[in-house]
Amino acid sequence: MTFRFDNSYARDLEGFYVDWPAAPVPAPRLLRLNRPLAEELGLDPDLLEREGAEIFSGRCLPEGAHPLAQVYAGHQFGGFSPQLGDGRALLIGEITDRAGRRRDLQLKGSGRTPFSRGADGKAALGPVLREYLVGEAMHGLGIPTTRALAAVTTGEPLLRQEGERPGAILTRVAASHIRVGTFQFFAARSDIDRVRRLADYAIARHYPELASAPEPYLAFYEAVAEAQAQLVARWMLVGFIHGVMNTDNMTISGETIDYGPCAFMEGYDPGTVFSSIDLQGRYAYGNQPFILAWNLARLGEALLPLLDADAVRAADKANSVLETVGARYQGHWMAGMRAKLGLAGAEEGDAQLAEDLLEAMRGQRADWTLTFRRLADAVTDAGTLRPLFRDAAALEAWLPRWRARLAPDAAERMRATNPIYIARNHRVEEALAAAHAGDLAPFDRLLEVLADPFSERADRELFAVPAPEGFDDSYRTFCGT
Template identity: 55%
Template sequence: MDAVIGYLLHANLLTVKVSINFDNTYARLPERFYARLAPASLRVPKLIRVNRGLAESLSISRDWLESEEGVAMLSGNQAPEGAEPIAQAYAGHQFGGFVPQLGDGRALLLGEIVDTKGDRFDLQLKGSGRTPFSRQGDGKSALGPVIREYIVSEAMAALGVPTTRALAAVASGENVLRAEGSLPGGVFTRIAASHIRVGTFQYYYARNDLEGTRLLADYVIARHYPEAADSSNPYSALIGSVAKAQADLIAQWMSLGFIHGVMNTDNMAVSGETIDYGPCAFMDAFHPQCVFSSIDRGARYAWGNQPDIGLWNLTRFAETLLPLLSENTKEAKSLAESALSQFSDRFADQYIGGFRTKLGLPSSAPVTLIQDSLDLLASEKIDFTLFFRRLTQVAGGDSHQDLSVLFPEEEVFEKWFSNWRKEADPGNRYSEMRLANPILIPRNHRIEQAIQAAYRGDYSLFHRLVDALANPFDEQTEYEDLESPPLPEEVVHETFCGT
């Protein structure tokens, strides 16, 4: 540790003593797994928000995080004692094309924290400056992506979706140059179960580094899927475990109308958490081929394509482990295919179960009613969240009038509603429906409004959104305006990658 502290001091990064329980296991892997370096210092960083509840669960002093020294850490100007800043190496398929070296181009893993339950989490800065993986980038972040990731990741956590978390947002006090022009910068502090991606495995596989692949696989098993170690073939069990975690995750995304937007293999965490909220979005009007990402011109990552892309990514993951599965190529492929087969069945069960709950359908109701319902929403261009919100109110005893007014074709709606009434069991499933159908989601136009206000130095909309979305299933009269879909002039047609 003394050597590390000495390195950091040499790199002009000050260290500060604070009680953070660091235990940096990834930094103990061979140094070809990462690059050690210090984040770029900022002259006048300003704290925007600290996630006090998350800080408490991590046993980090909330008051310290909001102090001058805490802000210095959150902006990258100081490293706490025990931190070992590293930029992780990884590769990835981006829109189907393989890039053999990507890595943390604007992020640094400060270290790992063990929380009050004994669980391990990464503490990472995003937007902290150039790294050896930055390529032509500046390693910085505009303030907009910081605001977006804070809002959406915390909303996802409140919705019960596995996700990375927001610990803090800081305004850098400096501008960054992007396609839109010169924009205020920011630094985001992210907490994750880990930052290991499918692309991390691809990095070593592309280099024929079998030892590196084995070390990484053993590390992931020990950190995320220890039960796989007891299997007759731990690496096959690892593929199956990651496949099931991704099946569960993507089914949850789809039940909420969420579109990740950039499901490249370097944006799929093997932990099963949602990671990297770049051009993500929640749908307003439903359509299975809905896309928001400005860079997804072929609709590769549309809402309805996400399960297929998930399996495609997992297949790339399994490819990296073939040499570990068996020395016999045919047997290795058979083991990989068997492990991957768990994805489709698991996804179907979770997807159907999720929409049965959202619609208040018993197991005896025909599965076709789910697709019929989604087809209706698509053909009538109905707001996804508002439809399920009002359907839940009907299940709670309200008149279906408020639901029917969403539909331009009353006859079409009444035919569907009659069929739903015949098959559904809303009275007995009202409580379940309430927990499956949020009242509030981070709507795209509200996020955009918060971002634009933040660029003007006004964070009130940002704070209001974060506060409201902390309880997405609760009736909150003070936030009723946030339930509304966008007006025509407020519709967000495109979302953008933070880089």
């Protein structure tokens, strides 16, 4: 199988990684191949079905692969870790997809590297399949994301908190794996030359039009702020909780990365947290826009020496971008919310209208996804919407105000914007438990549903239903490390 590798990161950024081989695995088996993605990448899915176990386990990498572990640093839960890096992952190379876009191929779970910090460098089957599912769910929703090309089992059992678990490796495809934390690694060492080289590389790869801007690094910072603000707004609009928005988990490309303890919110509550390690609720649903700005401030700090030779002027420039983050986020959120609500044009009171709906939902266990979906029915009749609320009085008072603002074809437009299917926690868990017992049918079925989340079908009815009452209250997600 030929992969036309062109490994620019390895070639241009020596000193930003270490060459490293995948650890041997005893009995690799290709569990799932993402055939549509393989096609998109210009790879032959039939050949990959045959050779995938060897390739995606790292046992027999295709010619031209250059396996390496990237270094990075990062603020984790607010505290700075100066030395992180791919502790259980390897970039194996870059290929150009059919649309001409450069994509990274990475193995996640491929064994210890110099950055493993005492952990085993491996990934267990459950977290690998979760990342596969949720990444594809996000893709189905049209949200920028890293994606799974394949999942293999390694034949090696791993010891995890929950007991022994099958080892697995995810092959991940990304626009790149450059993180806010990649910049922080070199900035923390005052290696300004490497911060600049990384910025030049990232500009050329992700924002080539900025190379000729009057101040390319400032324009780059602004472009990343814009991409991340848009991304987090998209998360918020579908009720997605990333769960571990450390600066090493925020990409420069604006793609979602690291589906560790992520989950979708069901009943609307801004304080919703599912991650077992997020004890303070730092990464709660409603905090995500603030963390976006906090993380961008850290990127700004790392870029300061590039913005201006004068420290005060550099800080002023960084602040001039940082000050725009709230408005950028709000702009994207509001545009998305207008579409979700089916509003005609834009009016000043729209933000209040949206806030008042959220206020009516709060404390009602009103399911985020279904409320917006059923709102399309409520253009004419609120009969399917009302039962989602314990007490619909506030909703009833809100509906006439909303109806007065509707676009002529609102219901149809709303159904194209508000998904009926999301990766509901109990469905994800059910699919993972079955896979663990050797049955991938529920995984496949869920994946199929999530690939097309806007078209409602009678035979998929159960996938739209929220978890049984109480499920989410005790539901916890783990990083699986």
